[in-house]
Structure formats: C-alpha cells, structure tokens
Amino acid sequence: MRRLLSLMLPLTALVLLWTSVARAAERPNILFIFTDDQAPWALGKSGDPNARTPNLDRLFSEGAYLTNNFTVTPVCSPSRTSLISSRYGTEMGITDWIRSRNEAELGLDPATPVWPRLLRDAGYQTALIGKWHLGTLDRFHPKQFGYEYFMGFREGGTSPKNPRLEVNGRMQTVRGLTTDILTDETIRWLRLRDPKQGPFAVSLHYRAPHARWLPVRDEDWSPFEKLDPTIPNPDFPKLDTERVRRMTREYLASTAGVDRNVGKLLEELRLLGLEDNTIVIFSSDHGYNMGHNGIWHKGNGHWVLTEPPAATENIPKGQRPNMYDHSIRIPTAVRWPGVTSPGTVIDETTSNLDWFPTLLEMAGVDLPEDVVVRGRSIVPLLKGQIPDDWDNDFYAEYSTHHQSHTHMRMYRTPEWKLVRDFLNPERDELYNLQDDPAETRNLIGDDSPQVRQVIAELHEKILQRMREINDPVLETLER
Incomplete structure (x- = not known):
C-alpha cells in the first residue's frame, strides 16, 4: 500500500501540472504596444x-x-508608474520624469505589486522590449x-538611430x-518562445x-x-507657425514609422497563427501638443x-506646464478577438490606472486581496456593457520639479475641468469643455454664480482625491 501511494503522488503532481499548463494554454496571449509622446490627433x-x-x-x-x-x-x-502599478505617482514618490544623472537613486520600489x-x-x-524609465540602478531593473x-533602455531616451541598448545584460x-x-526584437522573441511554457504577455515600449x-x-x-500641414490654431497670438509646420512634419514622419512597424507586428501574429488568441x-x-494653445510638448510644455x-518665480521663460486635454488624452485601442466586436467605440472615461485590473481579468488571474489599485477593469466596456455605476469623472496630478516648479491637481467631468496649481495659485484654470473643448477661455475669474458653484464643487472633489491617496501636498495646504 505504501508503495502504491508513493507511485500515485508523483502521478498526481504530474496531472496537476498538466492541468495547470492546459489552463494556461487556453488563456489569451497579450501584446501591449506602448508609444512615447503619442498624440491622439496624429491618427488617421x-x-x-x-x-x-x-x-x-x-x-x-x-x-x-x-x-x-x-x-x-x-x-x-x-505615467509609467501608474500603468504598471495602478497607483498615482505621488503615492510612489515619482512625480516627474526621472532625470538619471542627478536622480540616480530614484526609481519604483521593487516591492510594489x-x-x-x-x-x-x-x-x-513575460518580456519588456524598449523603454523602461522607472529607475536605472540594478535594483530597479525590469x-x-x-x-x-528585457532588451531596451532603462533611461528616459535614446537616439532614433543606432541606439545604445541593453542586450543580454550588456549595453x-x-x-x-x-x-x-x-x-524586430519583439518578432524574434515571439518566434523563439516555447508555446508549451504557457501564453505570453509581451510589452513593446517604443521610443517614438x-x-x-x-x-x-x-x-x-x-x-x-513637402507637406504644408494644417495648424490647429494658426491665429494664436505670436505663434511661430513656421516652426510648428517643421516640427509637425517631423513628428508625423516618426509616427508613420510606428504605424509601419505595428503593421509588421500584426502580420507576424497572423503568420505565426497567433492572431485569433492574442x-x-x-x-x-x-x-x-503641436501648436495647440500656443505650446508644443506634453504636460511640461514649451x-x-x-x-x-516673461518668467515668473517658479516658471522659467519658455515653459508652460499644463493639464490640457491634448496632454492627458491618450490614443488607445484594444483588439480582443471573439470578445470585443470590431468597430466598437468606447466614449466612457478610462485611464492608465485601469490596465492593472483589466489585464488580470483578461488573463483570468485574481487580484490579491491585499493589493491596492486605483483603477477599475474595463473588461465590461470591452464586452459592450456599461455598468450603471460607471463614473466618467477623472482626477489627475502633476508636480513638476525640473524646468518648472508646480503642484497641479485637476478634476475633469464631461462638462468642466478645474486645474489648481497649489504652488502657483495665479495659474488656476477652469474650462467649460462642452462649450470650449479646445480650452481657449479660462473662466477662473468669472464671478457668475454658476461658475463659482462649479469651482467650489470641483475644488472639494480635488481635495477629496488628495486625501484618499494621502497626497503630500496636503501637508503644505494645512500649515
């Protein structure tokens, strides 16, 4: 009997292992393509x-x-902190882009779920190919x-040609x-992986x-x-239209390079027989931004x-830190064969905080009870279902500390957006997004009862979110 049990135990372990592998094989593969500085308007x-x-x-x-x-x-x-952890940068101690030459000790805590x-x-x-930018020291390695x-670069940038990359652990x-x-490296990884080892989740983080x-x-x-590009607001006072045209041409050419390579990846999935389960x-x-509101760049705009x-105490000349929609809105698509219907358009508000719970649900992986996430799964939306309690309000933050010094906190509803700069209150902004989607008219100084009420309500919502995430800026407000 003892001999029979000893034979059965390894057999049971083998059955459990086979069952686990079989279940893993049924799970979808995931290809997460992530660009850098991609504008929604730069999309046909x-x-x-x-x-x-x-x-x-x-x-x-x-x-x-x-x-x-x-x-x-x-x-x-x-932003990448929120993508991978579903937490705000203020919670993780990363509030601006990491400048490795004088912030070498800064990075995402490896203990972060x-x-x-x-x-x-x-x-x-799992694999990451491309940009990391969450710490350069080995303890912050992907x-x-x-x-x-991992194959790519840990710092914030590299050259568009002949880049310095980490390959097999060496630069x-x-x-x-x-x-x-x-x-090409992503394709190589896809071809060489062993399908018997389970499904894949590969992240391709472009520099472009x-x-x-x-x-x-x-x-x-x-x-x-030779394109003479359309400029979004050519009559903006003192806009350097020639510079905007030149940068637009170059930017769109870089975007075209991304597009060509995405086509190459999609074709590779088809050739490998992975299209239907990825x-x-x-x-x-x-x-x-590219001339929008008189600036170019992103939240730390120029x-x-x-x-x-002219410069102010905390804002150097030439700088325009902002929370415009052109800075915070991201071009996003999800192709989920057999689940998401082709041609689906989702207008509900979502954010990069949502990827953590979404990806786990897609993969059939339970979120541990002790893990805090600020986002919510968008799987119901991808299945064509809109939960009754789906909230389309949105809270965002940005404390700049390189070129400028700000503490911007923003609350956005489908109709209104309030931006508070708690370090520079003269920079506060309010926009009616329904009447003014381009955010050209700052209504913060409007003394009408409706505007005063909107400001009071959204200001309180900002403070509420700051309390929820224990925003350190609150300490400066309460002194």
Whole structure:
C-alpha cells in the first residue's frame, strides 16, 4: 500500500501540472504596444488631415477605440508608474520624469505589486522590449518587476538611430533605426518562445514619436517632406507657425514609422497563427501638443511663440506646464478577438490606472486581496456593457520639479475641468469643455454664480482625491 501511494503522488503532481499548463494554454496571449509622446490627433482614425496611419487605423477599427482614455500624469515616469502599478505617482514618490544623472537613486520600489509579476506567477511568459524609465540602478531593473526578458533602455531616451541598448545584460550600440530594431526584437522573441511554457504577455515600449524625431526611413519621410500641414490654431497670438509646420512634419514622419512597424507586428501574429488568441493593446504614456494653445510638448510644455511670456518665480521663460486635454488624452485601442466586436467605440472615461485590473481579468488571474489599485477593469466596456455605476469623472496630478516648479491637481467631468496649481495659485484654470473643448477661455475669474458653484464643487472633489491617496501636498495646504 505504501508503495502504491508513493507511485500515485508523483502521478498526481504530474496531472496537476498538466492541468495547470492546459489552463494556461487556453488563456489569451497579450501584446501591449506602448508609444512615447503619442498624440491622439496624429491618427488617421481621429480625422486629422495630416496623419497617415493605415495600420493603426485598421487596428482601431478591428477592436475597440477608447476615445476618452487619459493618463493621470502627462509625463513619462509617473505615467509609467501608474500603468504598471495602478497607483498615482505621488503615492510612489515619482512625480516627474526621472532625470538619471542627478536622480540616480530614484526609481519604483521593487516591492510594489505590479501586473507583469502577477502574470508571470500565473504562468505567463513575460518580456519588456524598449523603454523602461522607472529607475536605472540594478535594483530597479525590469526583471525585478516580473519581466523574464528585457532588451531596451532603462533611461528616459535614446537616439532614433543606432541606439545604445541593453542586450543580454550588456549595453551596446545597435545599428539601425530604433523603432525598427525594437520591432524586430519583439518578432524574434515571439518566434523563439516555447508555446508549451504557457501564453505570453509581451510589452513593446517604443521610443517614438518622442523628439528627436529624425532620422526615419525614406518611406516614412516622403509623405511629409513637402507637406504644408494644417495648424490647429494658426491665429494664436505670436505663434511661430513656421516652426510648428517643421516640427509637425517631423513628428508625423516618426509616427508613420510606428504605424509601419505595428503593421509588421500584426502580420507576424497572423503568420505565426497567433492572431485569433492574442489581445493587442495600443496605447501611450501621454498625449502631445503641436501648436495647440500656443505650446508644443506634453504636460511640461514649451511655448512655441516668437515672444514667449516673461518668467515668473517658479516658471522659467519658455515653459508652460499644463493639464490640457491634448496632454492627458491618450490614443488607445484594444483588439480582443471573439470578445470585443470590431468597430466598437468606447466614449466612457478610462485611464492608465485601469490596465492593472483589466489585464488580470483578461488573463483570468485574481487580484490579491491585499493589493491596492486605483483603477477599475474595463473588461465590461470591452464586452459592450456599461455598468450603471460607471463614473466618467477623472482626477489627475502633476508636480513638476525640473524646468518648472508646480503642484497641479485637476478634476475633469464631461462638462468642466478645474486645474489648481497649489504652488502657483495665479495659474488656476477652469474650462467649460462642452462649450470650449479646445480650452481657449479660462473662466477662473468669472464671478457668475454658476461658475463659482462649479469651482467650489470641483475644488472639494480635488481635495477629496488628495486625501484618499494621502497626497503630500496636503501637508503644505494645512500649515
């Protein structure tokens, strides 16, 4: 009897292992494509006359187009913190982009619960190819957060051509265009992975279309080389229209390079027979301005004027920190074969905080009870269901400390947006998004009863969110 039990125990373990692998094989693969500085307006699907993005347009049409997806902080590092942890940057001590040369000790705490680690522990093969920007020291390495494989760069940027990348644990110069290199590496990883080891969750984090935009391939540049692009507000006072035109051409060419490579990836999934069982997500870390409201760049924007406003105590000349919709809105699509109907348009408000619970639900992985997440799963929306309690209000934050010094906190409803700068209260802003979607008329000084009531209500909502996440800026307000 004892001998029979000893034989049965290994057999039972084998059955459990086989069952686990079989269940893992039924789970969908996940390809998460993440760009840097991608503007929603630089997308043919959005109707922009300058954009040429046929592959992205197809992807957005084959699944769900999330028209109101936002980042909670419109700059690289804190946005990526929220993506991977579903927490605000102020909670993680990362409130602005990490400048490695004088913030070498700054990075995301490796003990932070993150979805790549939970997916890996659930049997997914995980990889990150491309940009990290959540700490450069080894203790902040992507492999500390559940990515089994990493090839790319830990810092905030690299060259668009012949980049310095970490390959097999060593930094080296890789010849070619960065966007193409990262795509080719993703394809190589997909081809070499062992399907018997479970499904995959691979994140491809492009550098593009982050400046510097050129060089690009000739085929990406030729449609824009002689383009006279449409400028969103050419009559903006003192707008440097020639500079805006030149930057627009270069930016759109970089975006075209992303589009061409996304098409290459989608075709590879088809050739490998993975198309029907792979969720493809396309998103970005934040939006971008190109002459909109007189600025270019993102939340730490720069004036693009022939005569920028004078400097103030905390805002250098030429700087325009902001929480405009063009900075916080992200172009986002989800293609989920067999679940999300092609041509789905989701207008409900979502954010980068939502990816953590969403990806776990997609993969059939339970969220541990002791893990705090600020986001919510968007799976019901992707299935065509709108929960009755879905809240379309949105809270965001950005404390700048490099070029400028601010403590911006924002509350947005479908109709109104209030931006408080608790360090520079003279910069407070209020916009009626229904009447003024381009955010051209700041109503903060309007003394009408309706406006005063809106300001009071949204201000209280800002303070409530700050209390919920224990925002350290509250301490300065209560002194």
